[in-house]
Amino acid sequence: xxxxxxxxxxxxxxxxxxxxxTPQLRPLVPADAIGTAxxxxxxxxxxxxxxxxxVGDQGTIRVPLTFERGRLTLVLQAxxxxxxxxxxxxxxxxxxxAPWEPPSYAxxxxxxxxxxxxxxxxxxxxxxxxxxxxxxxxPAVVLLSGSGAHDQDETIGRxxxxxxxxxxxxxxxxxxxxxxxVTHAHPQEARADPGFTMYDEYAPAALAAVELLKQREDIxxxxxxxxxxxxxxxxxxxxxxxxxxxxxxxxGGAQPLHWAAVRQMRHIGSPEGTIAAIAKQAELVDxxxxxxxxxxxxLPFGVPGAYWLDLRGYDAPxxxxxxxxxxxxxxxxxxxxxxxKDDLARxxxxxxDRPQVTVRVYDADNHLFFPGSGPSTPxxxxxxxxxxxxxxxxxxxxxxx
Numbered sequence: 001x002x003x004x005x006x007x008x009x010x011x012x013x014x015x016x017x018x019x020x021x022t023p024q025l026r027p028l029v030p031a032d033a034i035g036t037a038x039x040x041x042x043x044x045x046x047x048x049x050x051x052x053x054x055v056g057d058q059g060t061i062r063v064p065l066t067f068e069r070g071r072l073t074l075v076l077q078a079x080x081x082x083x084x085x086x087x088x089x090x091x092x093x094x095x096x097x098a099p100w101e102p103p104s105y106a107x108x109x110x111x112x113x114x115x116x117x118x119x120x121x122x123x124x125x126x127x128x129x130x131x132x133x134x135x136x137x138x139p140a141v142v143l144l145s146g147s148g149a150h151d152q153d154e155t156i157g158r159x160x161x162x163x164x165x166x167x168x169x170x171x172x173x174x175x176x177x178x179x180x181x182v183t184h185a186h187p188q189e190a191r192a193d194p195g196f197t198m199y200d201e202y203a204p205a206a207l208a209a210v211e212l213l214k215q216r217e218d219i220x221x222x223x224x225x226x227x228x229x230x231x232x233x234x235x236x237x238x239x240x241x242x243x244x245x246x247x248x249x250x251x252g253g254a255q256p257l258h259w260a261a262v263r264q265m266r267h268i269g270s271p272e273g274t275i276a277a278i279a280k281q282a283e284l285v286d287x288x289x290x291x292x293x294x295x296x297x298x299l300p301f302g303v304p305g306a307y308w309l310d311l312r313g314y315d316a317p318x319x320x321x322x323x324x325x326x327x328x329x330x331x332x333x334x335x336x337x338x339x340x341k342d343d344l345a346r347x348x349x350x351x352x353d354r355p356q357v358t359v360r361v362y363d364a365d366n367h368l369f370f371p372g373s374g375p376s377t378p379x380x381x382x383x384x385x386x387x388x389x390x391x392x393x394x395x396x397x398x399x400x401x
Contacts, residue, residue, distance in 0.1 A: 005076060005086070006051050006063060009038050022082040024302020028278055033271040034086070041088055045070040055094055059084075064094040080191055080302075093157075093382055100153075100160050103386035105393075106167035118179050118208040123186055125205050127152055127179030129212075130170035136218035139399045140175040141248065142209045144202060144237070146228030147257070149183040154227065158384045161368045162227065168392035174399050175219055177209050194292060197310035202233045203240070210241050221245040223399060228338060228367065229253055235320035246326040248395055251338040251367055254317050254346035258282035258300050258308070260337070267336045268378060285312060317350035326356035328398045330391060332365030334376045360394055 008017050015031040042048070046068025055062045063074040073093040077085030102108060111132045118125050132138055143162050145154040153160035166176040183190045183201060190196050206224070213219045223246040226234035231252020238244040253260060259282055265275045281300045284290060285308045294305035320327060329351070331344045338344075340361065351357045364371040370385040 005083075006048075006065070006074065009034075009074075010048055012038075014038070017083075017086070020083045021086075022079040022084060022302060023297050024299075025079065025082075025084065027281075027297070028274050029086075030271055030273040033274060036271070037088055041072060042067070045072065052094065055096060062089075062094045064091070080187075087378075089379065089382065097158050098384070100163065101384075102167055103164050103389070103392075105171065105389045106164070107171045108167065111167075111170035116177065116179075116209075116212060118205045118212065123182050123189060123204065125180045125182055125185045127177060127205075127209065128166070130166050130176045130178075131218065132170055132173045132175065134173075136175075137220035138173060138175040138218060139221050139223070140177065140213050140219045141169065141223045141225045141399060142206060142213070143176060143178040144206060144224060144226035144230030144234055145178075145181060146230055149187055150181050151184050152178040152180050156368065157382050159368065159370075159381065159386075161370075161387050164387040165225070165392065165395070168387065168389075169396055169399070172392075172396040172400070174396060175213070177213060179205050179209060181205070194304050195306045196304060197307050198229075198233060198314070199236070199310055202230070203237055206233075206237045207241055210237075210243055214243055223248060225250065225395070226252060229257070231338075232257075232316045235316055235323060236314060238323055238325060239319055244325060246328070246399075247320065247323070248328045248330070248398070249320075249347070250330045250369065250391075251332060251335055252316065252329070252343070252347065253338050254343040255338075256285075257311060258285040260342065261300055263339075263342065264337055317347050320347070321350045321354055326398075327351065327354070327358070328395065329357065329359045330369070330394070331359070331361045332367060332369055333361050333363045334365060334372060334374075335367040336376050337367040358398065362388060362391060364388070365391070 014035040017034050018029050018031045021029050048067055050066035052064030059078040061076045065072045065074055071091035073089045073091055075087040075089045111130050113128050113130050116127045116129050118127055145162055153163035162178050166178050169176050210222055213222050222243055224234045224237055224244055225248040227250040231249040234247050238247055262279050262282055284298055290305055292306045296302045296304050329347050365388050366376040369387045369391045371388050
């Protein structure tokens, strides 16, 4: 497929590229938007002169492109039955992904790691438990990653934010359990189930993780730490499991996910046609006509109706407010995916009368809690970075207080 896309771009056959996308995504990818991006690249860098060897990793193919006056990388993401994404990125994006290097605040000599298996049966998932050296009992935290089919490290391009968190906390005397999402470990089974919900995406593995920690003598208080959609679902897991002693919500989404997607599209400057298409899909999510039988092609991201019904019926801040556990809410001020205005404000409103709630905002941090400056963009996630050391220190201090 890769050479085909490059040749179709060169030939200006943008409508044919649109047809390569998954059926669910085609309404969100107007042919003229593809053409506009390619024409702008040619105007800036000149005609395409050479196509390099593709570099592949985790469902993403990166193709080096050499133009008359510069270089870019064509990034193609695989989806179920077609293209899941297409982007022109900086030339450095085609460089092989180097092995992950620990952040300065992590010391691998202070803890040991062991492989674990969570849940049972065909949808069991693997994970890693990081335990500080010594006798304990150690405060513990179960990590819940954000939306998407993430691995246990929440690998995004060259970065592993949840591995940063795990190693940073384990270096400070906290046991950490992180696990593969079922949508990563068993993508075909998850897609084949029309009744698959957010609860199914997180709860079985998360509850199994807490149960595993409860059986260990070297583990003390158990907490949940959720990032992004993981932060959204964390109160729901805690409401079901009395052993959860506290929550850490890192950029937890509170605005309805389908409308957050529309807002994000506007922020990154998506074509008006794309924004209008996903807004129409978001309106259907809110409609009384939504049902488990609603065609996935009419819903955001091709996610089934059962998933949206489950998500629509769940209010994360209200659920959190009813819990009798301490809560730490963390937010990056530069985050455009989960924002101070649209999400943090909702948490603060519902948790205003709750004792033992701590809120911290990091002025320089984006959605992944990587420090930077200026408006945040998707391209900001590409270079090698690590989670803000101040964030790690604050979480560790809160968990051990």
